[in-house]
Amino acid sequence: MTAVQEPRTTASHPLAPTTEAEVTVVREVLAAAGLLTEHVRFAFFAPEEPPKSEVLAHPDGADAERSFRAVLLDLGTGRSHDTVVSATRRELVSCRELEPEREGQPPIIDSEFEFIEDVLNASPDWLAALEKRGLEPASVRAVPLSAGVYDIPGEKGRRLARAFGFRQDHEADHAWAHPVDGLVAYVDLTARTVDRVIDTGVVPVPATSGNFDDPAVQGEHMTSLKPIEITQPEGRSFTVTDGRVRWGKWDLRVGFNEREGLTLHQIAFDERPICYRASVAEMVVPYADPAPVRFWQNYFDCGEYMFARYADSLQLGCDCLGDIHYLDAVVADDLGNPRTISNAICMHEEDHGVLWKHTDIFTGAREVRRQRRLVISFFTPIGNYDYGFYWYLYLDGTIELECKATGIVFTSGTPGEYATEVAPGLGAPFHQHLFSARLDMTVDGTANAVEEVEAVRVPMGEGNAHGNAFARSATRLTRESQAQRDADPGSGRVWHVVNTERTNALGRPVGYVLHPHGQPTLLADPASSIHARATFASKALWVTRYDPAQRYPAGDFVNQNPGGDGLPSWVAADRDLDGQDVVLWHTFGLTHFPRPEDWPVMPVDYTGFVLKPAGFFDRNPTLDVPPAPTSCH
Missing domain, CATH: 3.10.450.40 (Nuclear Transport Factor 2; Chain: A,)
Known part of the structure; x- marks a missing residue:
């Protein structure tokens, strides 16, 4: 063109x-x-x-x-x-x-956040609601949030946000402690006008402090913790060249974009491909409070906010500890100018305990090796929460993703059936953090298939006279209609990705296994708006045929998308998956019933999954790992 x-x-x-x-x-x-x-x-x-x-x-x-x-x-x-x-x-x-009415809207951007308070403070209804509460407009911080899609007259096809207010008592005051509850504004972001103010009545603004960084709140620091130092006198064991990483037998590429953040590409072990591309392609945070001012709270932090554009510049000794290699990330600002996030990606090695060990009663042999892992990570704040994404590569061929959630819980002034009272008069609504990992698998090539494997009780009877037997069942997921699965921790359910053309020395298909944590998926009603828009989160596993255009499980344009895009539309084709180039979409996450211990700042909570080799190698692939410099014999 x-x-x-x-x-x-x-x-x-x-x-x-x-x-x-x-x-x-x-x-x-x-x-x-x-x-x-x-x-x-x-x-x-x-x-x-x-x-x-x-x-x-x-x-x-x-x-x-x-x-x-x-x-x-x-x-x-x-x-x-x-x-x-x-x-x-x-x-x-x-x-x-x-076409906004059909496809949805582009993400909400900084330029829109910047004018939201001016728009609210030009609304007579908003100002009247603040006056009724005895609040000065200058003391109220506006928080514009994605509007979702509901059957509200006049909203279809328009670019909207919904805004809460939080009182800020001084410049250093964390306003999340002081929600102005019972009040929400619906804002037209294009016209820069307030469509509607919903005021369900005055709710006392909580007076508790949220200033976790105030020395008076922290108290006197402990003096009993001694320094921990991690050193590698001979330097790092990995190299990074133009995004390509080599460590031990691992070889992969590292990427970054503002929607997914950190991406891993062409992951191979000992020159054998395992996964072509791995990322967190979407996440949704649905809230459980059905109150008139809160029922719409459901945030797609990737698709609606491009959350990785806010990635932190990581600091040695604070975010990362050890002999660190940092990578910068380049994104575009609202005007399309380049913006470099320095130290956006942190890479380092860390000891991870015993790799393997045995003391033999017959020969007296005593051998032990230590496990270590390569850590590739980034951290991004988005509104009240902060998320860390840590990819771990282990010496034995294991791949793990650990997501860390911290920051400040979203607050309300109405503790009750759907919210925990985390401080006097301060509520924290129940919610979920649901992530979708996109795993474009290439287990020894692109001819792959997926099997659901689980433990099966064997009834006592012929062949199991004493009732001690249990077996393993394996079901090949041959079509996309069949490959929409829930986790089942009670049966130890896992999913094997096997190569249909390659076998190991024992004549079995080489494979890798996805081990889910098995926590709840989307808890919203199947007839709800959020279920239609975040259908991907209703199942722990989806498997699709590879298509380069199918990248995001809720569709390309998530903001104000009415639903049905992404995975539910793709799997309607019901493509064959047996011996094909397949992509796994794994939903995992946290169901958060906040605790008082989560206030005023939340200790890290963890979720994730593991990919482990199963028959990919003919024996333990770490026999060649050397012993520690000190004798371990």
Whole structure:
């Protein structure tokens, strides 16, 4: 389409990290195409990764074609365009206008957060509600939140937010402690007007302090904790070159984008592929309070807010401990200019206890080896919560994802049936944190299949006279309609990804196993709006045939999407999965009934999953791990 005649932008690999120069080129191309007017902002920017086949066929060292996807939002009109730009050829590849009523809206952006208080304070209804509560508008911090989709007259197709107020007593005061309850405003973000103020009555604003960083709140620091120092006198065991990481027998690429954050690519062990791409592709935080001012609280932090654009610049000794290697991440700001997040990704090794050990009663042999893992992580704050994502690679071929949730619980002034009283008069509504991991598997190649494996009780009787037997059942999930599964911790249910063309030395298919934590999935009613919009979260596992366009489990445009996009629409094709190129979508997470101990700042809570080899190797792959420098014999 439209081209800018400038020197080519090149990269050594299709998945190399985004550079500031590439962001600048994309902006120049869009400007030359007349798409960047005074009121247009970037609502989304990320690499447009080529199909898997092209990446796998890319010759080492050859120049790579680099394209980027940018979603543009006109703040003045509400119109938006989904574009793809080739930074290599400096060319606009595609551009189409979104249909908000059918597809949903682009994510909410900083430029909209910035004007929300002015919009509220221009509303007579909002000001009257504050006056009724004896509150000065200047003391109330507005929190604009994604509106969801409900059968509310006049909302369809419009760009909206819903806003709460929190009283802030001074500049250093954490306003989350003082929710102005019984009050919410519905805001038209394009017109910059308040559609409606719902005021269900005055609720006392909690007076408790939320200032966890105040020395008076913290109290005198403990003096009994001695320093822990982690050193590697000979340096790190891993190398990083242009996003490619090598550690022990592991070889992979690291990426980053503002929607998913950290992404892992072409994960291989001892030159054997395991997973082509791994990421957290979506998350949703549905709240349980059905009150008139709160029933709509359901946040898709990836799809509605692009939460990784707020990733922290990590600090040695605070966020990361040890011999650390940091990677910067380049994103685009609202104006399409490059913004570098320094130290966005932290990489280090850490000891992880005993790897294997045996003292033999017959031979007297005593051998022990220590486990270690490579940690690749990032942390991002989004509103009141902070999330950490930690990928662990172990010496024995295990892959683990651990998600950490901390920060401040969302608050209300109404403890009761659907909220815990975490401080005097201060409620914290029940909610869930549900993540969707997208695992594009390539277990020794792309000819894969998925089997559901679980423990089975064997009834006492013939062949089991004493009743001690139990067995293992394995069910091949051959079609997408069959591969929508719940976890079952009581049966030890796991999912094996096996290669249908390769076997190990014992003649069995090589494979990797997904071990779920088995916590609750989406608890909202199946007839609810949030269930329609977050259908992915209703099952612990979905399996689909690989399609490069199918990237996000709730669809490309989640904000104000009426539902049905993403996984439910894809699996309607009911494609064959047996011996195919398959993608696993795993829902995992936390169901949070807040505790007083979660206030005023929440200790980290953990969730995640594990991928372990099962028949992928012919024997223990860590026999060659050397003993510790001191004798372990």
